[in-house]
Amino acid sequence: MPEIKVTPLGAGQDVGRSCILVSIGGKNIMLDCGMHMGYNDDRRFPDFSYITPNGRLTDFLDCVIISHFHLDHCGALPYMSEMVGYDGPIYMTHPTKAICPILLEDFRKITVDKKGETNFFTSQMIKDCMKKVIPLNLHQTVQGDYNMTPDRHLGAAWIDKCRPDILISESTYATTIRDSKRCRERDFLKKVHETIERGGKVLIPVFALGRAQELCILLETFWERMNLKAPIYFSTGLTEKANHYYKLFITWTNQKIRKTFVQRNMFEFKHIKAFDRSYADNPGPMVVFATPGMLHAGQSLQIFKKWAGNDKNMVIMPGYCVQGTIGHKILNGQRKLEMEGRSTLDVKLQVEYMSFSAHADAKGIMQLIRMAEPRNMLLVHGEAAKMEFLKGKIEQEFNCYMPANGETTAVTTNPSVPVDISLNLLKREMVLGGPLPDPKKPRTMHGTLIMKENLVSSEQALKELGLNEHQLRFTCRVQLQDPHSDSDTLHRIYTHLKSVLKDYTIQHLPDGTVMVESIVIKVSSSAEDANAKVLLLSWSYQDEDLGSYLSSLLKKGLPT
């Protein structure tokens, strides 16, 4: 029975470094290649030694598929392809391909420059890795980190009732019940409003894409509703980059955004203006969106340094910050920061960590599983002891497995491959005679299966494959004791066979041969013995069974 084998190398019963090996139909596929953000040593990478203890992975993997650009799903990709070694194809969607290298480079810079790590992939390795990437369209691959309620940008995840043999899902968030988007936004607006009301400044460090635009639209609408006058600024670098990416990937966003973008340029706001760095020194309240998102360099860091000393101000971190960045430090409560040149910065402003992350929750995950109706569920990305209830819940409706890293789950499948038959081949079978096709009476036929299309005649297959046809004929000599003349013997053979093989076409041809189907029988006198005859039987490969039957039959001699 054909099996599908699934082995998590990372994210089996632990969170981070998503990497799942799937063996299916004779191919080995790696799903995701993530980094575990909680470790600084080799534990941050998936354990590739499971594939091969040393050496390159190229011969062992047919392809790698990356679901999305979060570092816990793609962070180890350059390490795997360039330092461990893999030269095969890497598949991902177009937007993922565009964003991956940016995140990887940012991450590399922070890890090497800020934290001084040495055993890490280089910028060149990221570039070389991306050269192996083959971008795909959505129907060829499904997003990772799905969410059932729509982000303002992306559509809600929905899935056909595809009934896969295996559905692999993470379980971390399956035990979470998410607070509504409305309440997260309420908290954001409340914090911004309170700061503005007391005359403070709000800094929001953002990555070029995603949250920034959504939060801008929210603020703009709020400002209008509340008739607020404080300025809101958006760093121009952000606008250009974001515009560029949105134009490229507009088809990946949801209906509403598409409509908005078409009707008006999304970045023509009434209350939000382009930022100039001199504005940071202006007195009074203001809100500024600036890159980069983790406060590790650039404009957002410049502004942060100016505003950190005033307790009326606020910095809102809208996402995860990698270890080593200023963002990470202040989110850990650090109130004194060491800056370049040994100077210290006192952090007096209010620090707010807000999560707008896109993961699904218990309800969403169950909805998606029920929509897809898998034959088997496989849970990854959670701790075994904390997944028993979820496993039990899923098992009410589906088979469920939860392998640890390095453990293989094998699932049997029954893949039926529907195949068409070429008209010529069908016609030829009909012409050969015999009973009409009957499912209760299967009949062997010969043809060549070309997996790309349909079942065709051998001639067509040879033509398509550019091969010459070879005919295989068997010949066999049978010695018979028979005193008659050659032609009499032949006639006796003819009569004998006609009585024995009643269902077959037997012909006595004028050229001195007897033909049974395609088998040719000739008679000639033996050179050594005057009373002996030598029968020459010749048949093609297709009649091998009948041919060997005939030769055995004739060896027994002819009736008198």
Added chain:
Amino acid sequence: MGETEAVEIDDILDDWFIESLKSYKDLHVYQLEHPTQIIEWTSGKTVCVAGYSSGKNEILELRLPLKLLADEKKGLCAERDFKVVHGGFSEGPVCCLRHIPGTRCAVTNDGLNSDLQLWDLGADDTDVIRKTGSLPGTSVSQTGSRIAARLSSSPEVLHGAQSSAVQLTQLGTGQTLYRLEVDSTEPLSSLKFVSETAFLASCCDGTVYLADTRTSAPPQASPPPGECALWWTDASAAPQCRVIRLSSSGQAVVSDLRNMGGAVCRAQLDVQTSPRKPEDVTVVWAPALDGCFSVSGLSGLVQIYDTAGWRAEPQDASPLFQHAGHSVSSQHGDGSAPIFITTHVWHPERPRTLLSAASDGSVHVWDWVDPQTN
């Protein structure tokens, strides 16, 4: 199945939302897969919820969002979600669930008869809530049992569906330790311990019995404080020792526990709906706000009243605060049957934090701002 329509930003910034920026310190809105009729504290950070449909139901123990509980470090905590820390399955509906303090035990009743089910809520090494046994009911009744528990050296549970059949049962042995000696078979609306041994058995008709499990002496009975068929009761523990009785017509009567016959003060509350069943209404004294109580089920809101200004002569009372979150959210729904609030609870220590649940599966956690301080 296509995309769910994204909500317009303008829809979100409705009046209630804008108002909420000032009227709530914290606000969290959740959607459970199935609605719950119970919210029961199992620790200062965890609550149990459970389904009440006729077939199989889930019992979940949820940990409150870390952000809500983090006080000084609130800003640094982004965690706004409920975490399902333990879960289990019940074969029938869960209409009443009581946690036995000092243990990881819970007792449930399905509302169809007076039998009780016993559960182990699970420890750190597992996430499964398991049924460990059952206790036979105290009477043949078609209404569910009320359940009460307090901290004691050996786990015990006080239960009963009607006033004639209240008993204290030891969980380990199933032994009956005490029985309430009352002839009336009036169905109970609540059972509550007011001290280690004293408890209040409140009937749906408004009669209240104050008894002590140490004595077999007959309980003190207090007749209904007014004309009405359906009443709900709550008692606050020492030192306040107040009892509030609320009728389905909105009459609110506050008495002293030690003098149940007299009324300290009365008021008339506004009733928008017409509650008919005992489970329609929840009345609770605020554990950490002197003289304040909350009520749900008289309207589509959770209302908080301050009895400080109430007098002996009944007057119309206005709520100090109203939580309209459930009815506001449901307007975005498909316009089917109006939702109603199934239950609500106060946080045992945080003065203004409440949790409320509604028939659409929503659960809200909110920390309101006293409008008088603004």
